[in-house]
Amino acid sequence: xxxxxxxxxxxxxxxxxxxxxxxxxxxxxxxxxxxxxxxxxxxxxxxxxxxxxxxxxxxxxxxxxxxxxxxxxxxxxxxxxxxxxxxxxxxxxxxxxxxxxxxxxxxxxxxxxxxxxxxxxxxxxxxxxxxxxxxxxxxxxxxxxxxxxxxxxxxxxxxxxxxxxxxxxxxxxxxxxxxxxxxxxxxxxxxxxxxxxxxxxxxxxxxxxxxxxxxxxxxxxxxxxxxxxxxxxxxxxxxxxxxxxxxxxxxxxxxxxxxxxxxxxxxxxxxxxxxxxxxxxxxxxxxxxxxxxxxxxxxxxxxxxxxxxxxxxxxxxxxxxxxxxxxxxxxxxxxxxxxxxxxxxxxxxxxxxxxxxxxxxxxxxxxxxxxxxxxxxxxxxxxxxxxxxxxxxxxxxxxxxxxxxxxxxxxxxxxxxxxxxxxxxxxxxxxxxxxxxxxxxxxxxxxxxxxxxxxxxxxxxxxxxxxxxxxxxxxxxxxxxxxxxxxxxxxxxxxxxxxxxxxxxxxxxxxxxxxxxxxxxxxxxxxxxxxxxxxxxxxxxxxxxxxxxxxxxxxxxxxxxxxxxxxxxxxxxxxxxxxxxxxxxxxxxxxxxxxxxxxxxxxxxxxxxxxxxxxxxxxxxxxxxxxxxxxxxxxxxx
Amino acid sequence: xxxxxxxxxxxxxxxxxxxxxxxxxxxxxxxxxxxxxxxxxxxxxxxxxxxxxxxxxxxxxxxxxxxxxxxxxxxxxxxxxxxxxxxxxxxxxxxxxxxxxxxxxxxxxxxxxxxxxxxxxxxxxxxxxxxxxxxxxxxxxxxxxxxxxxxxxxxxxxxxxxxxxxxxxxxxxxxxxxxxxxxxxxxxxxxxxxxxxxxxxxxxxxxxxxxxxxxxxxxxxxxxxxxxxxxxxxxxxx
Ligand SMILES: Cc1cc2nc3c(=O)[nH]c(=O)nc-3n(C[C@H](O)[C@H](O)[C@H](O)COP(=O)(O)OP(=O)(O)OC[C@H]3O[C@@H](n4cnc5c(N)ncnc54)[C@H](O)[C@@H]3O)c2cc1C
Ligand code: FES
Numbered sequence: 087x088x089x090x091x092x093x094x095x096x097x098x099x100x101x102x103x104x105x106x107x108x109x110x111x112x113x114x115x116x117x118x119x120x121x122x123x124x125x126x127x128x129x130x131x132x133x134x135x136x137x138x139x140x141x142x143x144x145x146x147x148x149x150x151x152x153x154x155x156x157x158x159x160x161x162x163x164x165x166x167x168x169x170x171x172x173x174x175x176x177x178x179x180x181x182x183x184x185x186x187x188x189x190x191x192x193x194x195x196x197x198x199x200x201x202x203x204x205x206x207x208x209x210x211x212x213x214x215x216x217x218x219x220x221x222x223x224x225x226x227x228x229x230x231x232x233x234x235x236x237x238x239x240x241x242x243x244x245x246x247x248x249x250x251x252x253x254x255x256x257x258x259x260x261x262x263x264x265x266x267x268x269x270x271x272x273x274x275x276x277x278x279x280x281x282x283x284x285x286x287x288x289x290x291x292x293x294x295x296x297x298x299x300x301x302x303x304x305x306x307x308x309x310x311x312x313x314x315x316x317x318x319x320x321x322x323x324x325x326x327x328x329x330x331x332x333x334x335x336x337x338x339x340x341x342x343x344x345x346x347x348x349x350x351x352x353x354x355x356x357x358x359x360x361x362x363x364x365x366x367x368x369x370x371x372x373x374x375x376x377x378x379x380x381x382x383x384x385x386x387x388x389x390x391x392x393x394x395x396x397x398x399x400x401x402x403x404x405x406x407x408x409x410x411x412x413x414x415x416x417x418x419x420x421x422x423x424x425x426x427x428x429x430x431x432x433x434x435x436x437x438x439x440x441x442x443x444x445x446x447x448x449x450x451x452x453x454x455x456x457x458x459x460x461x462x463x464x465x466x467x468x469x470x471x472x473x474x475x476x477x478x479x480x481x482x483x484x485x486x487x488x489x490x491x492x493x494x495x496x497x498x499x500x501x502x503x504x505x506x507x508x509x510x511x512x513x514x515x516x517x518x519x520x521x522x523x524x525x526x527x528x529x530x531x532x533x534x535x536x537x538x539x540x541x542x543x544x545x546x547x548x549x550x551x552x553x554x555x556x557x558x559x560x561x562x563x564x565x566x567x568x569x570x571x572x573x574x575x576x577x578x579x580x581x582x583x584x585x586x587x588x589x590x591x592x593x594x595x596x597x598x599x600x601x602x603x604x605x606x607x608x609x610x611x612x613x614x615x616x617x618x619x620x621x622x623x624x625x626x627x628x629x630x631x632x633x634x635x636x637x638x639x640x641x642x643x644x645x646x647x648x649x650x651x652x653x654x655x656x657x658x659x660x661x662x663x664x665x666x667x668x669x670x671x672x673x674x675x676x677x678x679x680x681x682x683x684x685x686x687x688x689x690x691x692x693x694x695x696x697x698x699x700x701x702x703x704x705x706x707x708x709x710x711x712x713x714x715x716x717x718x719x720x721x722x723x724x
Numbered sequence: 725x726x727x728x729x730x731x732x733x734x735x736x737x738x739x740x741x742x743x744x745x746x747x748x749x750x751x752x753x754x755x756x757x758x759x760x761x762x763x764x765x766x767x768x769x770x771x772x773x774x775x776x777x778x779x780x781x782x783x784x785x786x787x788x789x790x791x792x793x794x795x796x797x798x799x800x801x802x803x804x805x806x807x808x809x810x811x812x813x814x815x816x817x818x819x820x821x822x823x824x825x826x827x828x829x830x831x832x833x834x835x836x837x838x839x840x841x842x843x844x845x846x847x848x849x850x851x852x853x854x855x856x857x858x859x860x861x862x863x864x865x866x867x868x869x870x871x872x873x874x875x876x877x878x879x880x881x882x883x884x885x886x887x888x889x890x891x892x893x894x895x896x897x898x899x900x901x902x903x904x905x906x907x908x909x910x911x912x913x914x915x916x917x918x919x920x921x922x923x924x925x926x927x928x929x930x931x932x933x934x935x936x937x938x939x940x941x942x943x944x945x946x947x948x949x950x951x952x953x954x955x956x957x958x959x960x961x962x
Pocket of ligand 2: 761762763764765766767768769770771772788789790791866
């Protein structure tokens with residue numbers, strides 16, 4: 087594997103990006119169309135990148151497993167997108183967004199990347215408004231804002247509870263415009279199953295057309311992965327059912343380092359699990375914590391209805407423990423506090439795995455109409471699922487797996503350890519450290535896709551000048567053959583267990599041992615159980631149907647096979663990191679009052695893992711993290 | 725039609741979870757599961773698309789298939805499940821159809837030309853709250869295709885009109901307004917969607933409850949665009 091070189095430009099942090107943009111090589115406009123860029127993914131990151139690269143003049147091919155680019159998982163994002171506009175005059179600035187993000191990430195991100203993200207955030211809002219994204223407005227016609235966790239300013243822009251939808255439609259429409267113009271060719275219902283590396287450079291991908299089953303190779307001068315996060319390792323998560331790790335995992339096996347796989351975000355406000363058959367978990371947006379108050383009864387096993395419990399017998403534990411941030415404490419902290427309350431037997435609802443999120447005070451203060459305007463669709467969603475009306479009684483919520491901060495390692499140019507392979511959006515590890523702040527994923531996906539990658543990829547193309555290759559090249563043939571073989575293998579096992587039964591079992595191992603709280607003994611146990619389960623999978627899974635047709639069981643099987651490998655790496659990473667930081671909470675490392683205890687002396691680095699062959703332990707490389715601008719300190723939201 | 729037995733179904737299960745159970749049983753017996761499109765299971769991606777007892781997305785108003793729960797049915801019911809049926813949506817397999825025609829309608833003009841990097845500061849464009857709220861009501865469309873499936877003519881008018889309404893209400897959408905209406909409407913015909921005779925079934929089936937008022941707006945823009953086509957300058961100057 088190539089050594090980790092972060093390529094952070096020199097100079098003061100405020101000037102790095104501008105300086106870098108000036109120093110990077112450019113591709114002559116007339117030459118751009120001679121370069122083909124393969125973009126995998128059509129979510130916020132992929133669609134914005136594909137559209138922008140095409141506008142610049144590159145020849146773009148865009149692949150996604152959905153039937154339309156507009157159905158990428160980004161569509162489901164609810165609450166909002168951050169930007170350091172300071173339209174509220176409440177003390178926000180680029181520097182403050184940078185500071186909040188580094189601190190929120192518990193000092194495990196790369197300062198220079200985060201600063202750039204905060205800088206670019208401002209342009210994102212301008213771009214989206216120009217496209218017609220209907221962000222919420224004040225009566226005077228100006229843009230409105232709300233607050234999200236981990237910030238004391240109001241910098242989140244939103245479109246009701248459907249911000250992701252509206253942002254994605256903006257990017258999708260820009261992409262469709264470019265398709266119409268002939269700059270982008272799209273490949274819907276097409277799944278990337280391998281990366282083609284020739285002479286050390288990423289030169290293409292092997293895909294399966296999920297309708298016909300046809301395996302083909304696509305070649306280009308650079309490959310961009312915007313394939314989203316891997317939270318579905320846990321089976322139950324807030325991610326869409328199809329979200330998966332296959333593209334990044336197979337790239338990892340071809341030489342791309344995987345960074346911080348154990349950093350998982352557990353979101354504090356989701357609808358609790360209601361039964362065995364449950365297929366996914368539903369998020370109740372963090373924005374609800376602007377007006378909702380979180381509490382549990384003070385008395386264990388209190389069977390009264392919530393309305394009957396008087397004020398002084400309720401514990402508003404977030405307000406009590408974190409008075410300066412209150413209900414808007416960051417996600418990792420709010421989730422752990424909920425778990426703690428439930429572990430103490432104070433949980434509410436079926437199985438005691440729930441806490442209340444109460445709007446009674448807000449409804450009294452602002453009126454039902456205002457609350458309906460702010461959160462109408464979320465309240466409706468809650469009522470549909472639970473059959474309970476949150477205008478009448480409080481919601482019951484519990485933490486659930488939501489987002490993965492880990493992902494493929496990338497340098498300042500968003501390039502992985504394989505030259506030519508760029509990774510954007512949730513699929514990479516950059517920017518959020520060990521914990522992501524709310525409304526920052528949409529910001530990062532669009533920063534990467536609209537502004538950063540289109541600038542940095544030119545530098546790669548201009549300086550590496552990839553030559554021509556064709557599909558007869560032995561490395562291309564080899565990759566294709568391997569994909570065909572592994573597909574036949576899955577179909578040929580004809581065992582007794584369904585793919586989902588393996589996935590559920592893996593999810594339970596991950597949740598029990600690598601979830602909200604982890605410890606060495608549990609992780610070691612998981613490291614024993616996962617390889618056993620994987621071995622059983624490869625001898626006893628039953629994938630019905632054939633290869634040459636739409637076969638959803640086969641698609642799922644390939645994804646679960648990858649999760650069974652990635653899950654093991656997540657546990658190894660969690661075991662090696664003997665500290666607690668952000669979403670990674672090791673029970674052995676906590677302060678007297680139960681807060682995460684970091685160890686900056688030993689662990690102020692990003693752990694980038696190198697694949698060393700099937701069933702071999704992976705090798706860890708360190709990218710040391712320096713903190714020149716934000717002083718390393720124990721995070722406090724008290 | 726094939727009949728499947730679905731045992732052990734609880735009222736809190738979603739409709740798709742019921743189908744998961746049916747499929748899991750089939751696969752346990754080594755049989756091929758029923759193919760259906762789904763992804764977010766939160767009513768926002770627009771993937772799920774089932775005719776349930778002859779009604780697009782089933783009996784609950786303003787609800788996509790994935791948000792429908794089994795409590796809406798009685799124990800022992802026989803439920804008929806079919807794919808969307810429309811000339812413009814060829815069947816791919818079982819309950820899966822091809823809705824690519826929708827993407828091509830957007831391609832024809834469902835956008836505002838704003839290349840990355842060209843935008844001015846967002847707050848220099850003022851838009852009244854009412855206007856943006858109405859635009860947002862239309863912009864909520866999830867492109868599931870229920871409107872087409874429910875329409876006796878198989879028309880895509882509600883889908884197309886919701887995008888035209890969203891963009892034509894906003895100041896940013898004005899320069900391309902009439903050309904957009906012309907091109908998107910023309911594309912509907914190319915894709916073999918039927919014409920709109922204002923049955924209103926689309927509005928009933930829409931999981932986002934988008935109103936057919938949007939169709940009136942579309943028709944107005946289209947008419948204006950056709951009238952001024954002879955005087956091309958007008959369309960361009962607006
Ligand atoms: C319920 C929910 C609410 C959220 N709310 C917010 C919020 O309010 N604010 C915020 O900032 N963030 C939010 N997030 C997080 C945010 O939505 C995601 O992190 C972000 O949208 C990811 O975008 P992406 O472009 O990286 O990937 P995605 O949108 O997941 O797109 C992935 C794309 O890759 C394609 N793909 C994947 N694998 C393959 C393959 N092997 N072959 C071919 N194509 C492939 C898919 O088809 C898809 O097009 C939320 C997340 C969830 C789950
Ligand atoms: S599955 Fe996404 S809308 Fe139903």
